[in-house]
Amino acid sequence: MKHLIFSALLLLGAANAFCKSYLVHNEKELTDILPSLKAGDKVRIANGTYTPWSVTIGTAATASQPLTIEAETKGKVIFKGDAGRTSFKITGSYIVLRGLTFEDCNLVKVEKRSGLLVEMNNSQHCRMTECTFRRVTAKSQYMPLVTVSGNGEHNRVDHCTFSHNADNMDVTVKVTKDNTPQHTLIDNNLFENKNPVSWKNGNGGECVQIGQDPILLGTVSATAIVRENRFIRCNGEPEVISNKSSNNQYIKNQLENCIGEIVMRGGHDCVVDSNTIKGGSSGIRVNGTGHRITHNRISDVKTGIRLMYGMTKSKTETGFYVAAGNCVIANNRLENTTTGIFIGDSKNADWTGKFDTVRYPSRVMQDVAPYDNTLEGNVFVHAGSEVVKQ
Incomplete structure (x- = not known):
């Protein structure tokens, strides 16, 4: 055994040499x-201030010997x-x-191509x-700072800081009809101090977005995990975390004084577990089917959890919104909510002329209406109303 260990160490030393x-x-x-x-x-970039570069790194490294750019x-x-690239x-x-x-950068479009900092x-x-991404501004709508795209798998964004960015999406997992990354992990990041976007429709300011087309591609499985991130005063738009695909997990995140929610905008069979939401507007908004919303602590908001009306109740029928069902x-x-759980928000909302039919x-x-949902074991403390059904 000693000879085997010694030989392995020699091989490792030779490889490192x-x-x-x-x-x-x-x-x-x-x-x-x-x-x-x-x-x-290992590639080190010398200390200094640079204009944004444009490089593509395609090296095939290994788990024991990664390539590091730092x-x-x-x-x-x-x-x-x-x-612009x-x-x-x-x-x-x-x-x-x-x-x-990345500090005081502007994301711009050049020849119809959008600028992007990391992909x-x-x-x-x-x-x-x-x-660190600080005071980065998107000059066109729906421009992310960081994107995971294509048919890759097991990529990770962790221990990064996104601070005072404007009119942008911070981190997106791109879901298309042809390509969907699998098993993306977004964890232990800090998102803070994001003002409302300037766009007229108020959209395009998510901190984390998994999928972009919940109507036609919501059933696509991305298997992403978003866990143990902090979101402080993130007010870019109503969706701080935006789920628009299926089979994702949102675990142990913290939202503090955010004008926005954890939102199951589309998709199915996601897990929203053990998150802490304190202050701000509301807590968790749910469309789609088969979600598990469990062990979350929500306090000092108007409405804790909202189960939404939709245009359909099926995973197979096209609906601009899918009613919350079988969740x-x-x-x-x-705790300290006006309404703890609201079953039936946006009842009879008329979307005529508001989307491309x-x-x-x-x-x-x-x-x-929301249907066949199971409510059990929820605890209400100082709630104006515990459960309201419309």
């Missing part, structure tokens, strides 16, 4: 070494200015992007960690 470390001072230096990068290499010193590698596009495997700061596209087991609402604690062949009346 062939790994290289680089210090780059500009985009060209990084671009020049990209073709030669391999598993175990700041020479965390917080001292700063990208500022207009971004994707600054860092990661397409390989086991690549770590660490410690970069993991068709990547496998890649990670963005300890990065389990259990073991939640609702050719693109979305849906009825326009939101007149299908």
